[in-house]
Amino acid sequence: MKFNNRNIHLSASAKIGKNVRIGDNTIIYDNVTIGDNTIICNDCVIGEPTNAFYHDKNYKNEATIIGPNSLIRSHTIIYSGCNLGAGLNTGHRVTIRENTCTGQECLISTLVDIQGNCSIGNFSRLYSNVHVGQLTKIGNYVFVFPYSIFTNDPLPPSNNLKGASVDDYSIIAVHSVILPGISIGKHTLIAANSTVTRNVNDFTMVAGNPAKPIKDIREQINKLTGKSHYPWPYFFDRGMPWEGKDYDKWLTKNP
Amino acid sequence: MKFNNRNIHLSASAKIGKNVRIGDNTIIYDNVTIGDNTIICNDCVIGEPTNAFYHDKNYKNEATIIGPNSLIRSHTIIYSGCNLGAGLNTGHRVTIRENTCTGQECLISTLVDIQGNCSIGNFSRLYSNVHVGQLTKIGNYVFVFPYSIFTNDPLPPSNNLKGASVDDYSIIAVHSVILPGISIGKHTLIAANSTVTRNVNDFTMVAGNPAKPIKDIREQINKLTGKSHYPWPYFFDRGMPWEGKDYDKWLTKNP
Amino acid sequence: MKFNNRNIHLSASAKIGKNVRIGDNTIIYDNVTIGDNTIICNDCVIGEPTNAFYHDKNYKNEATIIGPNSLIRSHTIIYSGCNLGAGLNTGHRVTIRENTCTGQECLISTLVDIQGNCSIGNFSRLYSNVHVGQLTKIGNYVFVFPYSIFTNDPLPPSNNLKGASVDDYSIIAVHSVILPGISIGKHTLIAANSTVTRNVNDFTMVAGNPAKPIKDIREQINKLTGKSHYPWPYFFDRGMPWEGKDYDKWLTKNP
Numbered sequence: 001m002k003f004n005n006r007n008i009h010l011s012a013s014a015k016i017g018k019n020v021r022i023g024d025n026t027i028i029y030d031n032v033t034i035g036d037n038t039i040i041c042n043d044c045v046i047g048e049p050t051n052a053f054y055h056d057k058n059y060k061n062e063a064t065i066i067g068p069n070s071l072i073r074s075h076t077i078i079y080s081g082c083n084l085g086a087g088l089n090t091g092h093r094v095t096i097r098e099n100t101c102t103g104q105e106c107l108i109s110t111l112v113d114i115q116g117n118c119s120i121g122n123f124s125r126l127y128s129n130v131h132v133g134q135l136t137k138i139g140n141y142v143f144v145f146p147y148s149i150f151t152n153d154p155l156p157p158s159n160n161l162k163g164a165s166v167d168d169y170s171i172i173a174v175h176s177v178i179l180p181g182i183s184i185g186k187h188t189l190i191a192a193n194s195t196v197t198r199n200v201n202d203f204t205m206v207a208g209n210p211a212k213p214i215k216d217i218r219e220q221i222n223k224l225t226g227k228s229h230y231p232w233p234y235f236f237d238r239g240m241p242w243e244g245k246d247y248d249k250w251l252t253k254n255p
Numbered sequence: 256m257k258f259n260n261r262n263i264h265l266s267a268s269a270k271i272g273k274n275v276r277i278g279d280n281t282i283i284y285d286n287v288t289i290g291d292n293t294i295i296c297n298d299c300v301i302g303e304p305t306n307a308f309y310h311d312k313n314y315k316n317e318a319t320i321i322g323p324n325s326l327i328r329s330h331t332i333i334y335s336g337c338n339l340g341a342g343l344n345t346g347h348r349v350t351i352r353e354n355t356c357t358g359q360e361c362l363i364s365t366l367v368d369i370q371g372n373c374s375i376g377n378f379s380r381l382y383s384n385v386h387v388g389q390l391t392k393i394g395n396y397v398f399v400f401p402y403s404i405f406t407n408d409p410l411p412p413s414n415n416l417k418g419a420s421v422d423d424y425s426i427i428a429v430h431s432v433i434l435p436g437i438s439i440g441k442h443t444l445i446a447a448n449s450t451v452t453r454n455v456n457d458f459t460m461v462a463g464n465p466a467k468p469i470k471d472i473r474e475q476i477n478k479l480t481g482k483s484h485y486p487w488p489y490f491f492d493r494g495m496p497w498e499g500k501d502y503d504k505w506l507t508k509n510p
Numbered sequence: 511m512k513f514n515n516r517n518i519h520l521s522a523s524a525k526i527g528k529n530v531r532i533g534d535n536t537i538i539y540d541n542v543t544i545g546d547n548t549i550i551c552n553d554c555v556i557g558e559p560t561n562a563f564y565h566d567k568n569y570k571n572e573a574t575i576i577g578p579n580s581l582i583r584s585h586t587i588i589y590s591g592c593n594l595g596a597g598l599n600t601g602h603r604v605t606i607r608e609n610t611c612t613g614q615e616c617l618i619s620t621l622v623d624i625q626g627n628c629s630i631g632n633f634s635r636l637y638s639n640v641h642v643g644q645l646t647k648i649g650n651y652v653f654v655f656p657y658s659i660f661t662n663d664p665l666p667p668s669n670n671l672k673g674a675s676v677d678d679y680s681i682i683a684v685h686s687v688i689l690p691g692i693s694i695g696k697h698t699l700i701a702a703n704s705t706v707t708r709n710v711n712d713f714t715m716v717a718g719n720p721a722k723p724i725k726d727i728r729e730q731i732n733k734l735t736g737k738s739h740y741p742w743p744y745f746f747d748r749g750m751p752w753e754g755k756d757y758d759k760w761l762t763k764n765p
Contacts, residue, residue, distance in 0.1 A: 001304060002284070002308070007262055007517055007535075009534060011511065027534065027552060029512070030511050043553070045553075045584060048584070053511070075330070075332075092332055092350055110350055113639065125412075128370070129384070131639065143411060143412050145406070146368075146386050147657065149656055151656075155730070155739040156653060156655060156681050156742075158732075158739065171412070173406075173411065174404050174432055175404060177702045177703050192450055193450040195685075209464060209718065209719060222410055222413075223409075229410040232410075232411075232412055236414065238412075256563070257539070259519065261519065262517055280517075280535060297555065326564060347587055348603065365605055383625075384639070384641065401641050401661075402657065402659060428661075429659050429687055430659060430685070447689065448687050448705040448719050463719065475665070477668075479670065487665075490668065491668055
């Protein structure tokens, strides 16, 4: 049904792995490497050149690497200079600008806009329409829910950008704004529609505009069980490396 | 000008009604039915397969139905398993995932992202960039303004999703967040940038983060007339079934 | 690498300037004029017809003008009736609806959605996913940061739309909402996640939901220098007409 080999542009310098499938109308520019078993759906652009391409006659496209076993859904644009780890799963119409690195098994959903020069760890998930400003650093097992924004300019407009950072296992709920240079610790929960103006300590839940500490995340009760839902890895493992395992045992082996 | 029959992919199993027009570069996959007089503009994907397609060799595309007299604007993606009623009008780059049902004469504007397994009634309008989480139920004559979000996970991340619901004639202003499982009554008004954390009663206006009841919507005055603007069907009928008619009489016949 | 002249549709009535480059899969409809040295990247639609096209057999596409030295990035849709000044720079997947005018050297970033009948001055910058409702007026040297929204319906739904306006040099931070008909003065700063419900005076910083005046913008200190960062033109000139010049001298010559 899909993958009819129609109207594909494939650069002669692209290196395509085994069992790779490429969708109709997709464009793959110079110096792209695609790992084995990866699927690039229709209408994608991989290895999009940076701005310099339009001005510099000697422009050479930086290497773009998409790891094996990835699924890049339709209409996604990935710039040159990106290095995206194995098992990447994207939604539709994702934009990932230059020099972005992602670890293994990340999810980057529909309409996510990563502005470039960002790093994302392993097993992290960015849901629909998340906006990641330049210089943002996102750890491992981090969930960022729809329409949340990472900013980077403390005094707009300026040339002194400061990226925000989020440490492992943290959860950022929908429509939240993370101000420039803010550090968010491990196992935090940023409530929906928060404006995070101060650093957030490990295991802290914050809410509001400006966001204030509400409680220790471990006090957040699951009404169905009467017990805390956090740290969440004890209660959620779908797609995580401890799936089907005892999290504590896994953690001991993977500190 | 448009509709030059260039670079179209049309599955042999698609059923195309009378007077249907299909735009350039559009892809129509297996088991799609398009009603009479419907226009599918350029660069659309209709009947996009679900995730199982990439893993299951015996995958069969679920039926996708687009009603008659619809206008699907360019770059829209509609997944298999959707059943979209007559007179649907979409903006550009809309994404409607699997098993979404819409009634008659809905508007789904540019960049709206419907995550699947959702239902929307008749004559409802979702404006630009509205995000509709899985399991959301939207009634009839509901207006959802840009960038509002329906969420579904009370304790993220978890596997116990609870969709929100909005009853008939309600208005959700821009940038609002509806928390998981929330019920919003009839004839309500959710003010701009609200975070709705509690159920909302019929005829109630709420505002803020968290949103609090402000007034009875019928007390919301139109400064131009000095009278209440709500219930709005007495003052707005463009595209509604009571257009050009007395709303009370129409309502008596259509309770 | 790019610009291989594949699958392009170019109306016979389009007027294409010197040294114009057009990307693969791009569609240019009737009555479009593109200035010299402008680059239209792949998968764009220029001169998209208005709604009347689908109903009116005598429809003629209004003139669409894109000034010289512009760069329109991929997947952008520009409607007929737009007049976009020289040096326009767009991101990807921008939508600009009918009868929108922009001055010189504007930036309109990825996923911006301009709803039509809007005006934007010179050297203004709309960052990712900004939504500009119909009838909005944006001045010169204005910065609007991601996901901010200009609304236009005081009593939704109604037919009495009132656009908002923003005067020169103002800064609107991320995720802000500007209510219908609001006037924002010169040299203002709207903090992140603000809901602007009242007019904002010149040189005023506002924040919150509803947004309240916080301070005179000139009291906003740059921690790195210990001095005020505002008015910002004294500290930021990249891409501005006073770049590399003394701002006061430039201002004297360009009052």
